[in-house]
Amino acid sequence: MHPPLLTRRSFAVASLAALAACATRGESTVGGTLVRGGPIHTGVAAHPRAEAALIRNGRFVFVGALREARAAGRGAREIDLRGAAAFPGFTDAHVHLTGVGQAALLLDLVGVESIAALQTRLRDYARAHPEGPIVGRGWIETHWPEGRFPTRGDLDAIVNDRPVFLERIDGHAAAVNSTALSLAGVDASTPNPEGGRIERDAAGAVTGMLIDNAMGLVAARLPAPTPAQNREALRQAAALYAARGWAGVHNVSTTLAEEGNFQMLSDAGEMPVHASLYMEPDAVRAVFEREARSDVHSPVQVRGVKVYMDGALGSRGAALLAPYSDAASDGLLVTALDQLNQQLAQARALNYQVAAHAIGDRGNRLVLDAFRDTFAGDAEALRAARWRVEHAQIIAPEDIPRFAAMGVIASMQPSHAISDLHFAPSRLGDDRLAGAYAWASLLRSGASIAGGSDAPVEKGDPLIEFYAACYRHDLTGFAGPNWRLDEAVSREQALAMFTSGAAFASFQESQRGTIEIGKRADMSCFSADLMTCAPEEIPRARPVLTISDGRVTHEAF
Ligand SMILES: [Zn+2]
Structure with a gap:
């Protein structure tokens, strides 16, 4: 059953008001862009679908039935979805x-x-990038007909x-050319560094293969x-992002x-996505002490600071309340608490x-406590202030309601759950999975996500993120037996995380x-209807049209 479309009357009234507003602002009341020809999901609960949207001067001036949109949109360029x-x-x-x-x-x-x-790929790349060292990654020799590692001779020939530095796919070895070796002063007399090995041939000459910590000599x-x-x-990257279907970004650690x-x-x-910036701690003061530079409609705005409490789960740096299930440690704090408190103050x-x-659950609790203490009594x-916790990845169940109660935003990355599902259970044990990547529990408690x-830790693909949020299986369709599939969210909730939720998190x-009359015209359009298609079709869909601030930034039907 389709949700109801806006009534004709509300269109007409809203449209006249929007056009009048344009006229009083001295903006154009003709032309623009009219999008139609496919389901338009507005993200507005009261009228979730529309037939057409008319964009002028960077905003939606009409959202509703196609006939009305055409009447209001004389001279507009029509884009057929x-x-x-x-x-x-x-x-x-x-x-x-x-x-x-x-x-x-x-x-x-x-x-x-x-x-x-x-060698062919190296040659092509070198032609396209005629200056500077060449850094590559991703090769693996196990099925090569030559049956051996590449040597510096192979690379020198091209x-x-x-310098050329080519990392093996696992990141634990690199092939380098002779220029790279001499840059690092590595020759037959160089001893192997602690935790690393410089490969040598039968005569003792350096081959160009550097293993583990020996890679650092050149890197x-x-x-x-x-x-x-x-x-x-x-x-x-901004152009790539528009082509993947993103209309905006929050850029962190800027x-x-x-x-x-x-x-x-x-x-x-040349910036096809609008951007909210969160600065590195040592950079933020300079920005906020200088004169305010942009009005609220500026496509690039500095919002605040990114600070760090703990490390990451894979490397066992996330700070846990109890030790890791597969190691004797309980993680680490990358910022001392008194320093964090100064940053917050x-x-x-x-x-x-x-x-x-x-x-980690300890990292999250410490941050919530520090937020509370900074605003003691208020x-x-x-x-x-809408302060955010980035990742909010493993939360003690008793801390989950604190996000909603305090008004703290959980800024979460669904793809982490489907990348981490292969090792998180062994790091955390079954019980702690109850508060891990707990999107549905957070939303049920009233939190905003x-x-x-x-990215670049993950790919940075809106379709993979949406798929992960509502399906919680990896891209092959795998999820382990205890992977808390009830923490997956509905399609509507997944959409909100990347649209209204992101907007709220940046004021x-x-x-x-x-998609509402009067709002900035941002649209992401995909070849599949993410609200109704089978889960496995979501990551296979294509971004066909992206509009940011009324500007078509990607079009590939
Ligand atoms: Zn990050």
């Missing part, structure tokens, strides 16, 4: 966008089937004037990316240079938002997050 489904613009509420671009700029060696094929000498390379990485790149690309019209004093990394001020990807719910 051809049966694809439209949604409010997806926002990745936790991404490191420059990191996504840097990863994409590496030489990708996944799937090369021989040393000869590796590139001998700048430490490779120059950091230049400012121009970082700007280019961000530019390419440096001052990266913030400058966001502003510069935005000013140049400064955020409250300068009135900016806090996004605090917490993975629960309303804490709620109004913002959905993100943590933009009056401007974004739903």
